[in-house]
Structures are given as C-alpha cells and as structure tokens.
Amino acid sequence: MTAQGESSVEAPVEGPGLMTRVPWLRVVVGLVFAVVAITLPFNNTPDVNQTFSQVLYLAIAAMGLNLLTGFNGQVSVGHGAFYGVGAFTSALLVVNHGWYLEATIPVSIVITAVLGIVVGFPALRVKGLYLALITLGLAVLFPRVTAKFVEGPGGVALLQPTRAQVQSLFPDILENDQYQYFVCLVAMVLLFWVASNLMRSRMGRAMIAVRDQEVAASTVGIDVARVKVASFALSAAYAGVAGSLSVLVTRVADASNPLIYFQLSIEFLIAMVIGGAATITGPFLGAALLVAIRKRFEDTEALAPALLGFALIAVVFVLPDGIVGAYRRLVARLRSRRSSGPSDPRPEVARSNSTGPDLAGTELAGPEPT
Amino acid sequence: MELFFNQFFNGIGSGVVYASVALALVIIYRTTGVLNFAQGEMALFSTFITWWFTDQGLGIVPAILLSILVSMVGGAVIERLLIRPVESDKSPLNVVIVTLGLFLAFNALAQLIFIKPGAEALQMPNLFPSGNISSSIGIRKSTIGYAAILVVECVLLWLLLQKTKVGLKLRAVASNPESSKLVGINTGVMLMTGWGLAAGIGALAGSLAAMRGTGFDTSLMQQVLVYAFAAAALGGFDSPLGAVVGGLIVGVAESLTVQYGHYIGLDGIELVVPFVLILVVLLVKPNGLFGRNIVERV
Amino acid sequence: MSLLELRGVSGGYGQVNVLHSLDLEAQEGEVAVILGANGAGKTTTLRAICGMLDKVDGEVFFDGSEITKMSTQAIARAGIAHVPQGRGTFGDLSVDENLRLGAISRSDGGVGADLDRSYEMFPRLGERRFQAAGSMSGGEQQMLAIARALMSRPRLLLLDEPSLGLAPLITRDLFQQLGRINAEEGLTMVVVEQNASLALDIAHHGFVLETGTMVVTGSAESLAADESVRNAYLGF
Numbered sequence: 001m002t003a004q005g006e007s008s009v010e011a012p013v014e015g016p017g018l019m020t021r022v023p024w025l026r027v028v029v030g031l032v033f034a035v036v037a038i039t040l041p042f043n044n045t046p047d048v049n050q051t052f053s054q055v056l057y058l059a060i061a062a063m064g065l066n067l068l069t070g071f072n073g074q075v076s077v078g079h080g081a082f083y084g085v086g087a088f089t090s091a092l093l094v095v096n097h098g099w100y101l102e103a104t105i106p107v108s109i110v111i112t113a114v115l116g117i118v119v120g121f122p123a124l125r126v127k128g129l130y131l132a133l134i135t136l137g138l139a140v141l142f143p144r145v146t147a148k149f150v151e152g153p154g155g156v157a158l159l160q161p162t163r164a165q166v167q168s169l170f171p172d173i174l175e176n177d178q179y180q181y182f183v184c185l186v187a188m189v190l191l192f193w194v195a196s197n198l199m200r201s202r203m204g205r206a207m208i209a210v211r212d213q214e215v216a217a218s219t220v221g222i223d224v225a226r227v228k229v230a231s232f233a234l235s236a237a238y239a240g241v242a243g244s245l246s247v248l249v250t251r252v253a254d255a256s257n258p259l260i261y262f263q264l265s266i267e268f269l270i271a272m273v274i275g276g277a278a279t280i281t282g283p284f285l286g287a288a289l290l291v292a293i294r295k296r297f298e299d300t301e302a303l304a305p306a307l308l309g310f311a312l313i314a315v316v317f318v319l320p321d322g323i324v325g326a327y328r329r330l331v332a333r334l335r336s337r338r339s340s341g342p343s344d345p346r347p348e349v350a351r352s353n354s355t356g357p358d359l360a361g362t363e364l365a366g367p368e369p370t
Numbered sequence: 371m372e373l374f375f376n377q378f379f380n381g382i383g384s385g386v387v388y389a390s391v392a393l394a395l396v397i398i399y400r401t402t403g404v405l406n407f408a409q410g411e412m413a414l415f416s417t418f419i420t421w422w423f424t425d426q427g428l429g430i431v432p433a434i435l436l437s438i439l440v441s442m443v444g445g446a447v448i449e450r451l452l453i454r455p456v457e458s459d460k461s462p463l464n465v466v467i468v469t470l471g472l473f474l475a476f477n478a479l480a481q482l483i484f485i486k487p488g489a490e491a492l493q494m495p496n497l498f499p500s501g502n503i504s505s506s507i508g509i510r511k512s513t514i515g516y517a518a519i520l521v522v523e524c525v526l527l528w529l530l531l532q533k534t535k536v537g538l539k540l541r542a543v544a545s546n547p548e549s550s551k552l553v554g555i556n557t558g559v560m561l562m563t564g565w566g567l568a569a570g571i572g573a574l575a576g577s578l579a580a581m582r583g584t585g586f587d588t589s590l591m592q593q594v595l596v597y598a599f600a601a602a603a604l605g606g607f608d609s610p611l612g613a614v615v616g617g618l619i620v621g622v623a624e625s626l627t628v629q630y631g632h633y634i635g636l637d638g639i640e641l642v643v644p645f646v647l648i649l650v651v652l653l654v655k656p657n658g659l660f661g662r663n664i665v666e667r668v
Numbered sequence: 669m670s671l672l673e674l675r676g677v678s679g680g681y682g683q684v685n686v687l688h689s690l691d692l693e694a695q696e697g698e699v700a701v702i703l704g705a706n707g708a709g710k711t712t713t714l715r716a717i718c719g720m721l722d723k724v725d726g727e728v729f730f731d732g733s734e735i736t737k738m739s740t741q742a743i744a745r746a747g748i749a750h751v752p753q754g755r756g757t758f759g760d761l762s763v764d765e766n767l768r769l770g771a772i773s774r775s776d777g778g779v780g781a782d783l784d785r786s787y788e789m790f791p792r793l794g795e796r797r798f799q800a801a802g803s804m805s806g807g808e809q810q811m812l813a814i815a816r817a818l819m820s821r822p823r824l825l826l827l828d829e830p831s832l833g834l835a836p837l838i839t840r841d842l843f844q845q846l847g848r849i850n851a852e853e854g855l856t857m858v859v860v861e862q863n864a865s866l867a868l869d870i871a872h873h874g875f876v877l878e879t880g881t882m883v884v885t886g887s888a889e890s891l892a893a894d895e896s897v898r899n900a901y902l903g904f
Contacts, residue, residue: 075463077407077470126652128462129405129607133599137645140596144642259592266470273467302481302588309475316456316464316471535772542758542769549756552718553820554744554773 046177056184057245062271062283064238070277072231073211078135080261081142082236086243091253112240120232139262143255276322376508385621386516390575391598392613394568400544401564408472410595416441416573445569446562491585600644612660671696677726701867704877710860749822755813759802770819786815807838
C-alpha cells in the first residue's frame with residue numbers, strides 16, 4: 001500500500017536499486033499496490049476491514065515514533081500519551097460538542113504538536129536515560145489525568161461515542177467500516193508521503209545529523225534545539241492523528257486501564273523496530289505484523305505478548321534493521337554477487353546503527369536517506 | 371496527626387520494595403550502563419518462582435532464598451546471552467529494545483507458566499505476622515519487618531561492595547571499564563555478576579511486594595517499576611544510597627498522597643507523585659539528589 | 669632476548685588502518701621509546717600490543733609467546749602493565765583502592781608489602797591515601813597510574829605520553845624516577861612520548877613513527893646525536 005512517490009526510497013544500500021533504475025517498474029508496482037489497497041475493503045467483512053484500519057493507524061503512530069526515535073535518535077517510551085491526547089480530543093469534541101469526527105483531526109494535530117513542543121523543550125536538557133523515563137511518565141500519567149477530567153458512563157475514563165454521535169461528513173457513500181478504512185488509508189498514505197519527503201529534505205538530513213553526531217551537526221550550522229523540538233512536535237502530531245483515527249474506527253477512547261498507554265507505546269516501538277527503524281516502509285510492515293500476531297493469538301491471553309517479546313529480542317539479534325533492513329541487505333548481497341569486484345559500501349545514511357562520526361546526514365551525504 | 375504517622379510508616383513498607391528495585395536498577399546501570407526496563411518483570415517472574423516453591427511445600431524463607439539464588443543465575447545468564455552481544459555504543463537503542471522484549475516476555479511467561487485459567491489469584495505466604503506492633507501504635511509489624519530486611523540488604527550490599535575483592539572489581543568496572551581490563555579484571559564476569567546481583571535483589575523485592583495485599587497477579591510489578599524508576603532517578607541513578615533514600619521517599623510520598631488525595635477528592639493521583647518528584651529534582655539538581663556530574667564524552 | 673616483539677603489525681579502528689606493517693623490539697631490561705608527531709600512531713601501537721584495537725594484522729610476541737589475539741585482560745594478567753594516555757585512574761575510587769586494583773589479579777601474599785613500597789616511592793600518594801583519585805592533580809594522578817601499574821609486578825611497562833598535561837618540573841622528576849626504576853629493578857619499559865629529549869635521556873632504544881610507519885630506529889644516543897633526525901622528527 002505504498003503511494004507511487006514512496007517506492008523510490010526503497011533503493012537498497014548499494015546504490016540505485018531495481019526501482020530507480022527501471023522507472024516504469026516503480027509505476028507498475030505502485031499501481032498494483034494502489035489497486036489492491038483500494039479494492040481491499042470491498043472483498044472483506046467489516047471485522048476484517050476494521051483490522052486493516054487498525055494496521056493503518058498503528059502504522060501512522062509507529063511512523064511518528066520513527067521520526068523521533070529512528071531518524072532523530074530521541075528515545076521515547078511514551079508516545080502512547082500523544083496518541084491518547086489525540087483520541088480524547090476527538091472523542092470529547094464529538095461527544096460534548098457534536099463535531100464531525102473528521103473535523104476533529106486538525107485540532108488533534110495542533111494540540112498534540114503543541115504538546116510535543118512542550119515536552120520537547122525540557123527534553124533538550126536531560127540525558128537520554130532521563131528522557132526515556134520522562135516519556136514513560138507521560139504515558140503512565142496520562143490515564144490518571146484524564147480520569148480527573150473525563151467521566152464517561154460508569155464513571156470511568158472511557159468515552160464511547162454512539163454511532164449517531166460520530167457524524168461523518170460523508171454519511172452515505174460507503175458502509176461505515178469501508179469508509180473508516182479509506183479515511184485511514186488516505187491519512188496513512190499522506191503522512192507517509194510527507195515523512196518520505198521530509199527525510200529527503202534538508203530538515204530530514206539535519207534530523208539524522210543530530211542523531212548521529214550532535215556536536216558536529218551544530219558546527220555545520222544546524223540549529224540542534226530547533227530540529228529536536230520540531231521532531232518531537234511532528235512525531236507527537238502523527239501519534240495524535242493515529243489516536244483520532246482510533247476513535248473513528250473503534251468508537252472508543254479508553255483510559256480506564258492505567259497502563260494502556262504505556263503498553264501502546266511499547267507497541268509503537270515494536271512496530272518500528274521489527275519493521276525497520278529509520279526507514280519509511282518499516283513502520284507500516286511492523287504494524288501489519290504486530291496486528292497479525294495479535295489477531296492470530298487473540299484467544300490465548302498471554303501468548304501474543306510472549307511472542308512479541310521474543311520477536312523483539314530476536315529482531316535485535318537477527319534483523320537489527322528490521323524487515324526492511326534485512327530485505328535491503330539481501331538485495332545488496334545478491335547484487336554484489338553478480339558484480340565482479342568487491343562492492344563499495346557507501347555509508348548508509350538513515351540506519352539507526354550508523355557507524356559513527358561521518359557527517360552522512362548532512363548535505364554531504366551520498367545516497368538518499370530512507 | 372496519628373493518621374499521618376500511620377501513613378508515613380505504611381509508606382516505608384512499600385518504600386522498601388521501591389528501594390530494592392531501584393537498587394537493582396542502579397546496580398545494573400552503574401556496572402553495565404544499561405537501563406533495565408525489564409527489572410520489574412524479572413522480579414515478577416522470580417516472585418512466581420518463590421510462590422511455586424511454597425506451593426511445593428517449602429517454607430517461605432527457604433523459598434525466597436532459593437528463588438534469589440535461581441534469579442541470580444538467571445540474571446547472569448541473561449546478561450551474557452542477551453545483553454552483552456547486543457550492546458553497542460553506536461546503537462544504544464538495541465539494548466533498550468531487548469530489555470523491553472524481556473519485559474513483555476517475562477510477564478507473559480509468568481502468566482503462561484504459572485497461572486491456570488480460571489484459578490483465583492495466587493497467595494504469597496506472609497513472612498511477618500499481621501497486625502500492629504501494639505494496640506496503641508498503628509504501625510504494622512510487617513512494616514518493621516520490611517524495614518529490617520532493607521537494613522540487612524543494605525548492610526550486606528555495603529559489605530560486598532566495600533570490603534570484598536569482588537565488590538572492588540564491580541566498582542572498578544563501574545568507574546572505568548577500560549582501565550579495569552588493563553588491570554586484568556575479567557569485565558565480562560563482572561557484568562554478569564552485576565546483573566545476577568540485581569536479579570537477586572529483585573527477587574527479594576518482588577516476593578515482599580507479593581505479600582502486601584490480598585493475593586498477587588502478573589500486574590504486580592508494573593506500577594512498582596514506575597515508582598522504582600522515579601526512586602532511582604531521584605537518587606541520581608548513580609548511587610545505591612540514592613536509590614534507597616529515593617525509594618523510601620517515593621514510598622512515603624505515595625502513601626501520604628493516597629491518604630490526603632482521598633480527602634481532597636483526587637483519587638488515584640498518587641501515580642503522579644513520582645513523576646512530579648522526578649521533574650522537580652531534575653529541574654533543581656539534574657543529576658538527582660546524590661548523583662555525580664557525569665560528563666558526557668563527545 | 670627480546671621481551672616484546674612486533675612483526676608486521678598493521679591495525680587501526682574500524683575500517684581504517686593507522687599502523688602499517690610495524691616492526692618493533694624491546695629487549696628485556698631496557699627502555700624503548702616510541703617517538704613521533706601527533707597522530708603518528710604511537711598510542712595506537714601501545715593499544716595494538718594490548719589487544720585494544722578493532723583489528724590487528726601481523727604478530728605481537730611477548731616473552732616468546734604470541735599474544736596478538738588475546739583479550740586485553742588476559743594480556744594484563746600475562747604481565748604487561750599499560751598506563752594509558754590520560755592516566756586512566758579510577759576517579760571515584762580512593763588512591764588506596766586504585767593501588768589495590770593494580771594488584772587485583774595477583775594471588776600471592778605480597779600485596780601489602782608492595783602497597784607500602786608504593787607509598788614510599790611516591791610519598792604524595794601516601795598523603796592522599798583515602799582521597800578520591802579523581803580529585804588529585806594531573807601529576808599526582810600520573811604517579812598513581814604508574815604506581816598502580818607497578819603493583820601488578822609487571823614484566824613489561826607500557827607508558828603512553830606520561831608527560832601529557834604535566835608541568836615541566838614534574839615531568840622531569842617523573843622521568844628521572846622512571847629511569848631509576850628501570851636501572852634498579854631492570855623493569856622493561858616502552859614509553860610513548862612527544863617530549864623526545866626527555867624520553868631519549870632514559871632510553872636505550874628509540875623508534876620514530878610517522879603516519880603509522882617506522883621511519884627511523886636506533887640507539888637512543890645515536891638518535892639524540894643525529895641532527896637531521898632531531899630536526900625532522902623530534903623537534904629539538
């Protein structure tokens with residue numbers, strides 16, 4: 001489900017890949033994906049469609065985290081909080097003020113972005129270790145805070161807008177679940193496209209530079225503080241959108257379990273890591289896998305988290321760059337076997353395990369960051 | 371006023387648990403530089419092991435001791451097999467991810483292995499008799515017991531670290547890993563020792579935590595972990611003493627907040643306490659109450 | 669009999685080779701000095717000996733056995749004591765603890781006596797016995813680092829730029845002391861130094877490095893006497 005513009009960033013490490021060398025292939029692949037993506041909801045039950053939608057907004061949240069942690073190196077274990085803010089913003093506007101849900105999304109973006117800035121500034125001052133803790137704190141605090149201000153039926157921090165309350169701008173075009181799917185699809189494609197372009201821009205390279213060598217980055221004129229805070233705000237906004245979409249799809253904003261947003265934060269991280277940190281398609285693949293595992297083992301209560309835990313550990317050992325990274329390395333190995341001489345490993349710009357102090361992330365970089 | 375004292379000492383009881391887990395966190399952080407997100411769930415698993423021993427007929431004290439032993443071995447093995455191969459200055463995220471994976475895995479494994487579907491909550495036999503130490507003083511006997519255990523824990527740890535060769539080696543590795551190698555210390559063994567020690571302390575902490583309240587389940591340590599992080603951060607992540615003091619402060623603060631929060635109608639606000647504490651401390655003393663200034667190498 | 673021998677040693681950090689096919693020998697009982705400008709690879713050479721590089725080609729022999737692939741701690745236990753650049757003291761541990769750590773791999777009972785000797789040799793350390801090592805001055809920390817290295821009763825002492833950051837007077841005293849130790853105890857030393865004249869004073873043999881290659885070797889006297897060498901490489 002990648003938009004056309006996205007395929008070009010799939011170029012593997014070792015130089016222009018199949019996609020860029022054979023441009024029409026890119027178009028074909030893009031079209032195939034587009035067709036599949038568009039026809040998907042019409043061939044499946046509402047339940048399955050809902051699952052697809054969950055993959056989509058989880059992917060958005062994972063992409064948000066990826067921007068901050070994968071590309072910019074600031075480890076957050078609390079993005080669930082921003083997701084929750086987005087969810088409750090939408091839910092509150094819908095339930096208490098009768099807004100259309102789609103209209104709540106921009107509000108959610110603004111609020112979470114501002115929150116991201118608010119968190120991002122003090123984050124500049126603390127060591128990575130403390131940042132992880134503070135973000136953890138956010139995720140854990142958020143349900144408590146909402147419990148103070150939100151009281152749904154039953155007195156719990158749970159909002160369940162009724163079907164009638166969730167008014168859409170386009171009520172009659174598609175069946176509800178299909179419509180939700182398309183909203184999520186459009187949102188995901190759009191946001192992934194934005195992310196892809198961002199990482200190819202100056203700002204994107206600056207983000208990577210700050211991650212890899214902060215001091216060096218500042219000496220080449222990058223405003224480190226601005227980049228870091230902006231990354232925070234942006235990634236928070238992504239999570240916020242995901243939260244709002246979750247309300248659209250599940251019609252629930254639930255903070256009754258005090259640890260739910262912490263658990264969600266872990267899920268975003270899992271999706272990002274397994275799919276491939278600091279890649280564009282990684283978060284989506286990771287989200288898909290995550291939801292698949294969750295669905296598959298829904299019945300046995302603890303089996304899914306156990307598997308995810310093992311998967312997470314296994315990924316670090318076996319696929320440190322996630323699925324996308326493994327794919328790229330495989331392609332690179334196949335290509336180097338075909339070519340005669342030893343391959344020339346150009347510095348891979350956007351990997352989270354980048355090797356050291358080359359200013360690969362800045363203007364001086366070679367291949368496009370992906 | 372009486373209520374205040376009662377709640378204060380109650381807080382000491384839970385403070386002991388937080389202090390212990392915080393100690394474990396700090397030991398691992400100082401010797402291996404890793405923030406072990408899985409500390410709580412490792413302790414949880416150890417707690418189930420303790421329970422299992424009692425279920426097999428062992429008394430509570432031998433069960434705890436055995437569990438500590440098993441956990442120490444387990445901790446060392448985890449360090450060797452799962453943490454060390456993955457540690458890298460260039461991708462610190464990797465170790466974080468492994469610990470998060472362990473977090474999930476241990477919690478789920480505890481559920482899968484020890485909990486039969488439909489069974490009621492497990493009960494950990496009590497180490498201390500219930501009731502207050504006297505009819506006029508509202509301090510529970512168990513609180514005194516817990517405090518005594520913490521004291522013993524701290525003394526033993528102090529003796530180990532300050533008076534033994536192993537302790538000196540551990541502190542050397544924490545202080546300067548490269549120079550440790552230069553004097554011939556097998557740093558790998560020391561790392562394993564650090565993790566083993568922390569796991570053992572965690573086992574004790576979890577077992578104690580499980581005795582409080584009526585029965586325990588797999589959610590036992592999640593909140594504890596959060597408080598323990600706060601305690602360690604408060605103490606500066608550097609110093610075992612800081613961890614202990616931090617743990618007690620957090621425990622007492624939580625207890626008082628629960629009580630007074632209830633009065634002013636803000637239930638459940640006590641979870642906010644540890645983080646407010648962390649924030650305040652970090653603003654005033656960025657390295658925590660007892661932390662040294664760690665210069666970050668560029 | 670050469671106690672230390674490097675044959676065709678190349679190596680460096682990551683993908684980059686700093687050293688290119690080095691040959692070097694230190695005879696038992698003598699002081700060998702490695703000289704050269706900044707970035708010539710002097711420190712890297714010592715690190716190569718101690719197994720601290722990412723990769724090493726060639727061979728390193730210590731007392732006849734090959735130690736090239738051994739771990740740093742094993743090499744230390746085999747009798748090579750390395751005083752790294754910047755001293756490498758255990759900053760938050762006390763002076764006494766630092767010294768004890770020097771002997772931590774020893775299993776004989778002579779540690780106590782050696783401790784006393786260290787304090788005799790370096791009285792300033794005795795004055796600060798229970799002080800945190802990191803709170804001492806550079807010169808004192810250098811003394812501590814050397815004393816710690818001696819505590820392990822090494823057969824070979826490696827010193828990396830002992831004069832770095834020290835005042836000239838202190839440096840002079842330090843080198844005199846090193847020379848005395850070598851003369852009295854016959855301890856083999858390999859000293860990496862930028863301050864060539866001071867180093868050559870106590871040395872028997874000199875090796876001059878330039879960008880990772882050995883360009884001049886010879887006895888200390890001949891190096892010190894050779895004006896062209898001195899001008900080109902040694903800066904005096």
